[in-house]
Amino acid sequence: MAVTATHVAPAPALDVERVRRDFPILERTVNGRPLVYLDSAASAQRPLAVLRAVERYETHCHANVHRGVHALSQAATDAYEGARERVRRFINAKSTREIIFTRGTTEGINLVAQAYARPRLGPGDEILITGLEHHANIVPWQMVRDQTGCTLKVAPIDRRGEVELDKFLAMLSPRTRLVAIAHVSNALGTVLPVKRMIDAAHAQGAVVLVDGAQAVPHSSVDVRALGCDFYAFSGHKLYGPTGIGVLYGREELLEAMPPWQGGGDMILTVSFEKTTYNELPWKFEAGTPNISGTIGLAAAMDYVESLGREAIAAHEQRLLEHATQELERMPGIEIIGTAHHKAAVLSFTLAGVHPHDLGTILDAEGVAIRTGHHCAMPVMTFFDIPATARASFGCYNTEAEVTRLAAALDKAREVFT
Amino acid sequence: MDLKELYRDVILDHNKRPRNFGRMEPCDAHAEGHNPLCGDRLTLYVRMKDDRIEDIRFEGKGCAISTASASLMTEAVKGKDRRTVNELYGRIHSLLTQQDAVPDASLGKLAALSGVREFPARVKCASLCWHTLSAALERSAAPVSTE
Numbered sequence: 001m002a003v004t005a006t007h008v009a010p011a012p013a014l015d016v017e018r019v020r021r022d023f024p025i026l027e028r029t030v031n032g033r034p035l036v037y038l039d040s041a042a043s044a045q046r047p048l049a050v051l052r053a054v055e056r057y058e059t060h061c062h063a064n065v066h067r068g069v070h071a072l073s074q075a076a077t078d079a080y081e082g083a084r085e086r087v088r089r090f091i092n093a094k095s096t097r098e099i100i101f102t103r104g105t106t107e108g109i110n111l112v113a114q115a116y117a118r119p120r121l122g123p124g125d126e127i128l129i130t131g132l133e134h135h136a137n138i139v140p141w142q143m144v145r146d147q148t149g150c151t152l153k154v155a156p157i158d159r160r161g162e163v164e165l166d167k168f169l170a171m172l173s174p175r176t177r178l179v180a181i182a183h184v185s186n187a188l189g190t191v192l193p194v195k196r197m198i199d200a201a202h203a204q205g206a207v208v209l210v211d212g213a214q215a216v217p218h219s220s221v222d223v224r225a226l227g228c229d230f231y232a233f234s235g236h237k238l239y240g241p242t243g244i245g246v247l248y249g250r251e252e253l254l255e256a257m258p259p260w261q262g263g264g265d266m267i268l269t270v271s272f273e274k275t276t277y278n279e280l281p282w283k284f285e286a287g288t289p290n291i292s293g294t295i296g297l298a299a300a301m302d303y304v305e306s307l308g309r310e311a312i313a314a315h316e317q318r319l320l321e322h323a324t325q326e327l328e329r330m331p332g333i334e335i336i337g338t339a340h341h342k343a344a345v346l347s348f349t350l351a352g353v354h355p356h357d358l359g360t361i362l363d364a365e366g367v368a369i370r371t372g373h374h375c376a377m378p379v380m381t382f383f384d385i386p387a388t389a390r391a392s393f394g395c396y397n398t399e400a401e402v403t404r405l406a407a408a409l410d411k412a413r414e415v416f417t
Numbered sequence: 418m419d420l421k422e423l424y425r426d427v428i429l430d431h432n433k434r435p436r437n438f439g440r441m442e443p444c445d446a447h448a449e450g451h452n453p454l455c456g457d458r459l460t461l462y463v464r465m466k467d468d469r470i471e472d473i474r475f476e477g478k479g480c481a482i483s484t485a486s487a488s489l490m491t492e493a494v495k496g497k498d499r500r501t502v503n504e505l506y507g508r509i510h511s512l513l514t515q516q517d518a519v520p521d522a523s524l525g526k527l528a529a530l531s532g533v534r535e536f537p538a539r540v541k542c543a544s545l546c547w548h549t550l551s552a553a554l555e556r557s558a559a560p561v562s563t564e
Contacts (some may be wrong), residue, residue: 372456
């Protein structure tokens with residue numbers, strides 16, 4: 001029998017028109033024009049598969065989890081724990097004990113700040129973040145700094161919007177106890193070399209949290225290949241519901257951490273003298289969780305994998321390249337964030353037109369973009385601008401929509417000249 | 418939704434060439450205004466003579482609506498006493514927020530702001546300078562916020 005060479009098939013191209021039919025909201029008009037939704041980095045739209053999974057759960061299976069012997073409670077518990085297994089597979093965690101459901105990325109980071117960092121850190125210890133972090137990966141560490149007396153250090157970025165890696169590496173030392181970095185910058189689109197940063201931090205004995213809110217929708221994330229200790233992300237940027245997110249933590253670290261919030265479900269026994277805490281992951285899930293949110297999140301992961309994560313990433317990269325070329329040749333446009341490796345986020349300014357005015361004019365043309373500081377005020381300060389306009393792309397965006405964006409920007413320039 | 422209603426010529430003109438723009442030193446009072454939503458920031462300086470605003474200037478970075486509104490406001494309140502300024506503020510507030518408000522003739526160029534009410538997300542841009550003026554008149558140097 002002949003031996004054939006292993007053939008690695010390229011990612012199949014996305015059939016965008018078919019994808020768009022999965023998202024009912026894309027059929028609507030805004031201000032009399034077909035909606036062009038370029039704000040997926042703020043919150044992605046949801047496909048019918050997600051909406052129907054949530055509806056099916058709500059209409060057929062809802063009860064509280066882990067509490068009843070009746071059929072519905074068992075069905076809800078199975079669905080909830082099934083969602084946890086779905087998440088485990090999606091990020092390739094070792095065990096479902098490492099998957100904590102949260103309200104979102106922000107809550108995941110706060111959990112690590114309060115339950116991991118706060119009890120361990122003190123004066124002389126250092127937390128290292130970078131200059132492009134979202135407020136959610138800055139403020140929780142400032143709170144820990146103020147609570148413990150540790151030091152918060154910030155690795156600088158350069159004019160391209162990339163972390164200055166040599167400076168980041170030089171700032172690591174045995175005093176560094178925790179490193180908290182974005183996987184992808186929400187304001188600039190920069191993809192950070194997280195694997196290298198994690199390895200370097202580990203070499204100094206530091207624990208690493210990755211804020212994956214903007215990375216999970218645009219790439220395959222394998223927490224074991226990355227080797228990170230904590231990884232936080234949100235459902236609603238991954239075509240899932242709002243109010244649900246995930247914190248991945250390495251089991252031995254989670255095991256050693258005290259609970260964060262106390263209440264039902266996170267306990268085994270309670271008396272007025274003493275309480276014993278539940279096992280992982282429930283130790284960190286006090287109170288009735290967002291059950292339908294986890295169902296929707298699991299359905300979103302199924303959906304994303306049915307399209308193919310590589311196919312989505314390739315499609316978005318094509319859109320990003322096309323949009324970048326379109327905007328670069330427009331007079332007065334300055335692209336903010338020109339890293340070599342970017343995800344589907346395009347931040348820019350237009351000379352003589354404040355981003356807030358741009359947002360209004362584009363909206364009148366049916367084009368939804370984000371304008372403002374993108375919860376990354378230090379990034380705006382670094383570039384000495386009050387705000388940017390940001391177009392971000394998802395699996396459902398098209399080349400024709402990039403053309404609509406460019407035409408709307410022409411219109412904005414017209415209004416202001 | 419008609420953009421021409423929002424970006425009228427008077428607004429575009431005052432955005433491009435803001436009147437009374439720059440620092441004032443010395444001044445009797447100044448106040449800082451900040452709209453965290455869009456990053457607009459402005460500092461307002463006033464010099465009083467008795468109960469009247471003898472001179473007023475502003476500086477800062479903002480969108481067209483906030484810049485033009487501040488510029489128009491400085492022109493409108495210069496020489497006015499506190500009571501008149503407060504009354505004007507009340508009428509501007511109605512103009513920006515009430516759908517059926519009809520700009521009366523006494524508003525002058527400020528009437529150009531009436532288009533803002535069709536764009537609820539932008540009302541704060543137009544009112545930031547007025548909040549800030551109130552703060553300055555109270556001789557408070559604490560930053561005010563529209564949030």
